[in-house]
Amino acid sequence: MYSSYSLSKHLVYVSILAILLLVRSISSLNLTNQYLNHKCFVSEGKYKHGGKYEKNLNVLSRYVSDNDLASGYVHVSHGEAPDSVTIILQCRGDSFRSNCHSCYATAVDEFHRRCQGDRAGIIWYDQCFLVISKIKPQLPRKIDFKNTFSIHNPKNVSKEARSFDKMTREFLYELVRKASYPTVVEKLYQSTYYAAGEKKLGANKIYAMMQCASDILQCKVCLEWCIRELPKCCNGKQGGRVLGISCNLRYELYPFLRS
Structure with missing residues (x-):
């Protein structure tokens, strides 16, 4: 049976452990706003x-x-x-x-x-x-291919980089089919063009997401353009991103999204 002192001590340990697990969980998901x-x-x-x-x-x-x-x-x-x-x-x-x-x-x-x-x-x-x-764009907005940039994970894939790149692109094209169709946000009657997923690729597990701005047409065209841009920045890399103001995508070998 716990004394009041030992019980308090036990609760402190439990609280500290819970905080450490929470911090570790947040860190593992890379939930930053960099x-x-x-x-x-x-x-x-x-x-x-x-x-x-x-x-x-x-x-x-x-x-x-x-x-x-x-x-x-x-x-x-x-x-x-x-x-x-x-x-x-x-x-x-x-x-x-x-x-x-x-x-x-x-x-x-x-x-x-x-x-x-x-x-x-x-x-x-x-x-x-x-x-x-200062400009009021017409709606729906046209795809902006100009204001874009890319980022890659500094780490390289250790083995079979070409095969990894090929399977990654295939997985991203699978997600395009999901992101291209609007999902109605519950109780808001507003649509979002967004898809996220994970897939086993050989010895690796890849995590990815993609999204279109809600006010553009041809989301599929925009996302497929992003995939075609990846070889310019990210071949053989463990992660890559293409970002713009019409659509964006990202993939990594670690989870980076909230569930």
């Missing part, structure tokens, strides 16, 4: 401090902050040209509500720091991307 890249569109000009554009930007930024962000996607505009502002936010398919809010807040702050006074630009994080523009 900054990835940004572009400042200097050609679209600067706005004046206290001017109409800045006021419209502040109004729209607060509006997005007040949104539930349950679907992980926002495309809104405010104001009239030449001071109209458009914000597009897309959170990763496993990052809704509070996680999406957090990524949005981080992206807005960092955008203002990196693109001080610029009317337009893009910033990418692990769990979201943010577009701020």
Whole structure:
């Protein structure tokens, strides 16, 4: 039978163990919100401090902050040209509500720091991307093949790299078929184009995800283009990513998504 002291001591040990397991679990999933890249569109000009554009930007930024962000996607505009502002936010398919809010807040702050006074630009994080523009794009948006970039895992596949690359691409094409058809987010009646999965490839187990922005047509075309871009960056690598503002994909030899 436990004394009150030994029971308290036991509960402390249990609590510490639970915290360590939680930290280990989060670490193993790589649930970070790392900054990835940004572009400042200097050609679209600067706005004046206290001017109409800045006021419209502040109004729209607060509006997005007040949104539930349950679907992980926002495309809104405010104001009239030449001071109209458009914000597009897309959170990763496993990052809704509070996680999406957090990524949005981080992206807005960092955008203002990196693109001080610029009317337009893009910033990418692990769990979201943010577009701020003075241009109101027509809906649905056309696929943007220009504002893209790639990242690869620094580690190489140890054996049979060509076979690994081939099987990885085949698996990604399987996921394209799932991501190309919209899934209705429960109780929101909004669609998301997102797919994630895992597959045994020889001695390895590969994890992958892909996603299209909710306001584009031809999601399949965009994702297949991303797959064709992979050889330029990621042949023989244990992981690779192609990111844009129309669609993106990623694969790794370790889990990196929430369940």
